Amino acid sequence: MMIALGFLASASVRVANELGAGNARGAKFATLVVTLTSMSLGCVLWVLFIVFRKQMAYIFTNDEQVREAVINLSILLAFSVRLNSVQPVLSGVAIGAGWQSKVAYVNITCYYVIGIPLGLVLGYVLERGVKGIWIGMLCGTGAQTMVLAFMTYRTDWNKQQAWWRLKMSEKVGAMKEMLDSTGLGVAREKASIMEGEVAGGQCIHCLKVISWAND
Template sequence: MSSATETLCGQAFGAKQYHMMGIYLQRSWIVDFITATIMLPLFFFTTPLLNLLGEQADIAAVAGKISLWCIPFLYNFVFSLTIQMYLQAQLKNLVVGWLSATSFVFHVVLSWIFVYKLEWGIAGALAAMNISSWSAVIGMFVYIFGGWCPNTWKGFTLAAFADMWPVIKLSISSGVMVCLELWYNSILVLLAGYMENATVAISAFSICLNICAWEFMVCLGFLAAACVRVSNELGRGNAKAAKFAMKVILSTSIAIGVFFWILCLIFGRKISYLFTNEEEVADAVSDLSVLLAFSILLNSIYPVLSGVAVGAGLQGTVAIVNICCYYVIGIPLGVVLAYVAHLEVKGLWIGMLCGVLTQSLVLLYITWKTDWEGQVLKYGSEGVEDELDEVSLGFSESGLRANLASLSL
C-alpha cells in the first residue's frame, strides 16, 4: 500500500507542489496503520488457521511462534516503507542507503550475538530483525523532524485527515497489486507443504525463493528508480523524458539480470550449500536450478514495468493483470503439474514461472500501448497542481475546514 505514497509524492515533487508531500506521507501513515491493525488477528491465530488449512502440525506450531515476533516488524513497515518512498521521490536516495546499510550491519551484529552467543535460536534472530529495522525508522524520523526536509515537511497537520479517499483508493489498488505478487510465492510454499516429503519440498522451495529474493533486491532498486523517474517526469509534463527513462532503466536491469542468469546456470547446485548441508535438499535445489535461473532473468523485467505502472498511477490495472496471470494461470497450472503430473516442487515452480512470464508480456504490451502524452495531460504540472489544490487546498468544503484548522505540532 505504501507505493501509493511513491506515486503521489513523486508526481507532487515533479509538479513542484512540495508542501503536499508531507501531507501525503501523513495520510499514508494513517491508512497503513489502520490496515496493519486490522491484520493483527492473522498474526495471533496463525497456528489454528494453518491447522484448519491442513498444514503439518509441527510446521504450523513454529509458524505461530514466528508470527508473534513479526508483529513489531509489521508496524515497522507502516513507517519505513512510506518514509522511504517519500525520501526517494525527492531524490534523497543516499540517506535511505546509508540508514539501510547501518541497519544491516547492526542486524548482522545483533544476530551473531543473539543466535550464536546467547543461543536464543529463532527468537534471537527475529529480535535482531525487529531491533535493527526499527533503528532505521528512528534514523528516518530524526532526518525528517530534524529539519533536513524543509520544503516537504512542515510539521504535523490536521489537513492529513481531510480528503482521505484519493489516498485510500490508490493505497488499496497499490496494496492489491503488490500483495498479489507476494502472496503468489507464499501460496506456492503453502502448497509445497502438502507433498509427501513436505520438509524437503519446503526447504528446497524456500532456498530458491531466497536466492530469487537476493537478486530481486537489485531489481527492486530499478523498480524504485523507474517509479521516481516516471512520476517526476509526468509531474513536470515531460512525456519524452519519461519514455527515455523507461528504456534506460529496463535495458540496464535486463543486462544485470542476464549476468545473474548465467551465474545461476553455472553454479546451480553449489548455491544450495550456502543454506544447507543436507544432500537431499541440495539435490532438490539442483533439480530446480534451471527454472530458478529463468525466474531470476524475469526478475529483471517485470519489477521495472511494475515501477513504471506505479509512477503513472496504474496500480489498479496491474492488480487485474496480476490476478489473471498469477491466480488464473500460474497457481492452477502449478497445482496440476505438481499433483496430477506428479512433478511435485518442479511442477509448482513451472506454474509460477508461467505466471510471471505472462505478467511480464502483458505489462510490456501495456507500457508500449500507453498514451504517455495523455498521461502527461492527466498528471502533468498543471494537471497535478489543479488536482492537488482540489484535494487539499480547500476547493472541497472538508478540505477548506481542515486547512483552516491545520496546526504544526
C-alpha cells in the same frame, strides 16, 4: 529479487516526477534506462546460475540428496531470476504512470488465475512435485511480464503527461475549495498561483498548499 525491487521503487518515483514535470520524453527515457539496467543484471545472474548450478549446491549443504534437488531446480531458479529482473521494474513504471488499479488486476489474474492453478495441476495432478509448482508460478510471472511490457510499449507518453496535468489541476481545485470553506483566503490565492504552475507543466505537489496555508 531485492535489486529488482529497488529498481521498482526508483522507476515509480522517477516516472511520476517526469510526468508531473511535463517531461514525457524524460519519463520514456527513464523507463528505458531502468528496464535495460535491470535486464542486464538479470542476464548476468541468469548465466551464473546456469553455468555454476552444480557448484552452487555445495555452498548450502553437504547432503547428496539436497544437492541433487538444488541442481535440478537451479535451471528454474535461473529463469525465475531472469523474469523477476523485468517484472518488478515494469510494475514500478506502471505505478509511476498512475496505473495502480490496472497493475492490481494484472497481478490478480496472472497469479490467481494462471500461476497458482497451473502450478497445482502440474505439481499434484501430474505429480511433478516442487518443479511443477515452480513452473506454474513462472508461467504466471511470465504472463504478468508480457502484459506489463505490452502496456508500457503501447503507452503514448505525451497523452499520459497530459492526463497527469489534468489530475493535478483537479486536485488543486479540490484543495482551493477546501481552503475556501476554512476561510484561508491567502492560501487560496497561493493555490491559484500553484494552479498556474501546474498548467505550465511544472512538477508541483498539492501538499505545498498545506505548507503555504500554515505560513
